[in-house]
Amino acid sequence: MGRVLSAALAALLLGAVQIRTPRPVAAELPEPLETYLTRVLQATPRERQQLIRGTPITKLLETNEAQEVAVFGATWIAASMDAYVEQVKDIENFERGGGFKDTTRISDPPRLEDFASMTLPSDEISDLRRCRVGDCIVKLGAPQLRRLQTEIDWRQPTAKTDAMALFRRMALEYVVGYREGGNARLAVYRDSDRPTFVANELRSMVERLPMFETALPDLQRYLLDYPAVSLDGATDFLYWQETRFGLRPTIRINHLVIQHSADRTVVASKMLYASHYFWTALELRVLLPDPPRGPGFWFAMVSRARSDGLTGFVGRIIRGRVRSEAKKGTLAVLVATKARLEKAPEKMSPQVRP
DSSP: OOOOBOOOOOEEEETTEEEEOOOOOBSSOOHHHHHHIIIIIOOOHHHHHHHHTTOOEEEEOOOOTTTEEEEEEEEEEOSOHHHHHHHHHSHHHHSOBTTEEEEEEOOSSOOGGGGTTOOOOHHHHHHTTTOBTTBOSSOOOHHHHHHHHHSSOTTSTTHHHHHHHHHHHHHHHHHHHHHHHGGGGSOEEOSSSSOEEHHHHHHHHHHTSTTHHHHSHHHHHHHHHTTSSOOTTEEEEEEEEEEOSSSSOEEEEEEEEEEEOSSOEEEEEEEEEESSSEEEEEEEEEEEEOTTTOSSEEEEEEEEEEESSSSHHHHHHHHHHHHHHHHHHHHHHHHHHHHHHHTSTTTTSOOOOO
16 A cells, blocks of 8 residues: 655745754554554544544444443554563563552463462452352352352351462462363353353454454464464463452453564453453454554554443443543553653664564
């Protein structure tokens, strides 16, 4: 696709002094980003120009608002793609501070020590003693809740400590099961009259991502059929974290995949478990070089999350706030990522693919 450069240089002559305007930037976007903005986002001319000028944009995507929140964001970052990838690989420092209380990369193979710092608030542990399936503060499947209520002697003074130790062992068993059997080994919740299979929710969400199957078919298959399939040019790892972005601190377990190709890098984070709010979630971050614009890359992200808290009377009340907060959160990620990378000394290092 041809590139159309913005206007020619303008000059003002004041005596013998000539003032030059800054170098113009490319007025077109890389084809994948242009296509997504046009076909999926239906971006306005103002949004498109805002992005070209270097200002981040965010926009909510069409979803079933009773169960899903989805948001798109993009910005230009004047730094190397490899610098971003290296920071993501160091996930314990990359997602640290602010709303991230603890982030721990899980070993390969996973070990119980990986979960040593995982904790639940005292009231959530106490609730596990007598809560019922579908009516617990902590989101758990029936087998896990049954173990906590039958294997722990809640009359003992060490009951809470023992329960937390068992919770950590179950977290280890959960990720080991996922590594062996993939999505089929993810949780089944009974928060309503019908069971909710996380694997089904994830598949439904992934298969409904616009343009995913045509633009990134291998990655889509890997996210759905792991570990039965491999993914060329990819590295991956699991990690857990404690976040504080809602009313309650939330334990989350994620599978992160980084795929390199000749024309882009994609970072996908699949949520396997959350102790509150969500059944599952998926975040895609696409890094696109743009040589006519200069050193740097376009950073585009799509975040989608399935929740059981957006239905009913209360759900209808909070939907607007949840969607608004999701959009603000995406903008915060764009701004923080741009600032963090552009101030790094190595920001303009060559973008060499491994």
